[in-house]
Amino acid sequence: MSDKQAKPQAxxxxxxxxxxxxxxxxxPPISGDKELVERLWKDIDxxxxxxxxxxxxxx
Amino acid sequence: MATETTPNQAxxxxxxxxxxxxxxxxxxxxxxxxxxxxxxFVAEFTAKYxxxxxxxxxxxxxxxxxxxxxxxxxxxxxxxxxxxxxGWMALVKAIGLRYxxxxxxxxxxxxxxxxxxxxxxxxxxxEDEYDLLIEDPTGYLFNxxxxxxxxxxxxxxxxxxxxxxLSFLKGGMAMLQYFMGFGTQAERLRKESGTVSAISGILKxxxxxxxxxxxxxxxxxxxxxxxxxxxLAACEAMMPxxxxxxxxxxxxxxxxxIGLWMHxxxxxxxxxxQFERFYWPTLKQIxxxxxxxxxQVLFYAEGExxxxxxxxxxxxxxxxxxxxxxxxxxEVHRAVGHKFCLSGGIPNDLLxxxxxxxxxxxxxxxxxxVARDGGxxxxxxxxxxxxxxxxxxxxxxxxxxxxGVY
Numbered sequence: 001m002s003d004k005q006a007k008p009q010a011x012x013x014x015x016x017x018x019x020x021x022x023x024x025x026x027x028p029p030i031s032g033d034k035e036l037v038e039r040l041w042k043d044i045d046x047x048x049x050x051x052x053x054x055x056x057x058x059x
Numbered sequence: 060m061a062t063e064t065t066p067n068q069a070x071x072x073x074x075x076x077x078x079x080x081x082x083x084x085x086x087x088x089x090x091x092x093x094x095x096x097x098x099x100f101v102a103e104f105t106a107k108y109x110x111x112x113x114x115x116x117x118x119x120x121x122x123x124x125x126x127x128x129x130x131x132x133x134x135x136x137x138x139x140x141x142x143x144x145x146g147w148m149a150l151v152k153a154i155g156l157r158y159x160x161x162x163x164x165x166x167x168x169x170x171x172x173x174x175x176x177x178x179x180x181x182x183x184x185x186e187d188e189y190d191l192l193i194e195d196p197t198g199y200l201f202n203x204x205x206x207x208x209x210x211x212x213x214x215x216x217x218x219x220x221x222x223x224x225l226s227f228l229k230g231g232m233a234m235l236q237y238f239m240g241f242g243t244q245a246e247r248l249r250k251e252s253g254t255v256s257a258i259s260g261i262l263k264x265x266x267x268x269x270x271x272x273x274x275x276x277x278x279x280x281x282x283x284x285x286x287x288x289x290x291l292a293a294c295e296a297m298m299p300x301x302x303x304x305x306x307x308x309x310x311x312x313x314x315x316x317i318g319l320w321m322h323x324x325x326x327x328x329x330x331x332x333q334f335e336r337f338y339w340p341t342l343k344q345i346x347x348x349x350x351x352x353x354x355q356v357l358f359y360a361e362g363e364x365x366x367x368x369x370x371x372x373x374x375x376x377x378x379x380x381x382x383x384x385x386x387x388x389x390e391v392h393r394a395v396g397h398k399f400c401l402s403g404g405i406p407n408d409l410l411x412x413x414x415x416x417x418x419x420x421x422x423x424x425x426x427x428x429v430a431r432d433g434g435x436x437x438x439x440x441x442x443x444x445x446x447x448x449x450x451x452x453x454x455x456x457x458x459x460x461x462x463g464v465y
Contacts, residue, residue: 056200
């Protein structure tokens, strides 16, 4: 099993709260570096994921 | 405040750290180091030793860190956990979690914190909510579980409150602060006493976490009969997330293992047949996936696990460090000692009520029986709370240094 192999229909794959594909639809067309915006969205979104799963596992 | 060290002291600590890390890692790879490493899981024992109450170390993690460093400096141990008490009760209260009895509040200040399991009909996850969990585990936790287990978080659809908003802000920032503290603690253990941080990252078995925090043990037992396919599907749904969390906290240098703390997999909580069907398949896959990335798992087999040894033997060689609690450590060694490093096996009741002479004799017997070819780490059977006698832990340490040299 791979951590990347979430079921195709999974709403939120591991490490994700609000998928980038969902967020990007809310933004105006990105004229600058789209990869930068996407990467930082994912990095910060992952902190929300850490929060809820660590609440479950560690606290 | 950090202890001041001279250049010579710093060099000496770094040499000691390197020696201990090599000893610890060599044993974990099921090989023979220079001597048997000592890695005691000391929890509330550290509070007693350092002069704190259980309330102080569970509520103020800086005191817990200080207590662990004090023990590491005073005992000749190779590795310790930065804070084996682990649960931070101030955070628990800051976000209003309902499933704890907190020292100094719900229970006396000298008691260790307790997990509370609600009555079956008030389980944190209801019996008809499996599909919600299976479809979207992260969404379920945020939208259904957290509002139910927290005094402050309001359910989806209800008006937001000041306390709701504050819960996420305070909880998120405090959690980050706490986890960052473990990095500092590891550095201080290394520099101040040459001690290795024993584990990195956390893993729970899918079945365990459903029992512990969602359905409750009794509810999950009924579900295994009433809706077994849902239980299996829930374990499958949790699996990739638990793997992800485990890997995200793993040691990037692949030296120390990910801690796996197991609660309900052993006899008598599950029969071997239930273990084979419900508990084992998803946990096995997770451990194999972790090992494929080069990380070991500290397989903390709390309780009596010997009836499940034939399953554990299926795991890849060296993928786990098998920690023995109530099981017969000699039987474990005969069954899986050729594949995995073992740790533990010194009974906690002996450390609490026995004499130092009895402890020394037990340590010698275990070392002679299971550590002849390496692949053994000295520790008590279970996490040591404040009933462990200081003189007995000192005896365990001295006996290991005396009899555990190769």
